[in-house]
Amino acid sequence: NAGVTQTPKFRVLKTGQSMTLLCAQDMNHEYMYWYRQDPGMGLRLIHYSVGEGTTAKGEVPDGYNVSRLKKQNFLLGLESAAPSQTSVYFCAIGQGSSYTFGSGTRLTVV
Amino acid sequence: DQQVKQNSPSLSVQEGRISILNCDYTNSMFDYFLWYKKYPAEGPTFLISISSIKDKNEDGRFTVFLNKSAKHLSLHIVPSQPGDSAVYFCAAVIQGAQKLVFGQGTRLTINP
Numbered sequence: 001n002a003g004v005t006q007t008p009k010f011r012v013l014k015t016g017q018s019m020t021l022l023c024a025q026d027m028n029h030e031y032m033y034w035y036r037q038d039p040g041m042g043l044r045l046i047h048y049s050v051g052e053g054t055t056a057k058g059e060v061p062d063g064y065n066v067s068r069l070k071k072q073n074f075l076l077g078l079e080s081a082a083p084s085q086t087s088v089y090f091c092a093i094g095q096g097s098s099y100t101f102g103s104g105t106r107l108t109v110v
Numbered sequence: 111d112q113q114v115k116q117n118s119p120s121l122s123v124q125e126g127r128i129s130i131l132n133c134d135y136t137n138s139m140f141d142y143f144l145w146y147k148k149y150p151a152e153g154p155t156f157l158i159s160i161s162s163i164k165d166k167n168e169d170g171r172f173t174v175f176l177n178k179s180a181k182h183l184s185l186h187i188v189p190s191q192p193g194d195s196a197v198y199f200c201a202a203v204i205q206g207a208q209k210l211v212f213g214q215g216t217r218l219t220i221n222p
Contacts, residue, residue, distance in 0.1 A: 042213050099210060103152055
């Protein structure tokens with residue numbers, strides 16, 4: 001998935017811990033998105049950004065915060081992780097009919 | 111409120127035959143429809159799309175059909191190959207909203 005890099009790829013957190021997921025793009029795209037994928041539920045939009053300095057809520061924003069201080073980076077934060085946030089997280093860039101996804105971050109909250 | 115639905119969680123097809131994956135939607139404001147393919151431990155990769163003003167789009171072995179009156183689209187893969195085994199997601203873009211809404215996914219297994 002060239003152009004969209006997610007770090008880390010895997011992480012295990014204890015309940016109540018915090019962490020930040022990083023999405024970096026080298027395609028100079030305005031729009032960036034964070035999705036989570038859970039079995040049987042497809043991908044659901046958490047937050048998105050339409051440009052540097054902007055963020056907006058998606059379908060399932062509770063428990064997450066985001067920041068887009070630089071155009072190429074979109075950060076997803078969990079302030080106090082809960083087991084319900086165990087999921088695979090995908091970052092995406094794009095708009096219209098063209099979107100590119102990162103390879104994902106598998107997060108387990110115990 | 112599931113705006114995009116894939117009602118078949120799984121589908122098994124013999125190699126060489128046609129695979130047909132289905133998707134239904136409820137929102138008439140969707141602008142584009144896209145199909146993504148996903149292998150385990152990888153991100154979704156774009157497969158094919160169709161504009162809401164078209165009723166068919168073809169790319170090699172992949173064809174997407176859109177029936178606006180029925181709010182239904184389908185992805186046809188012919189002939190099916192073992193490498194097509196993956197989870198397929200249907201997704202739609204709302205006019206002006208610039209964000210994808212996904213279906214639940216269908217796991218396609220191609221049997222030799």
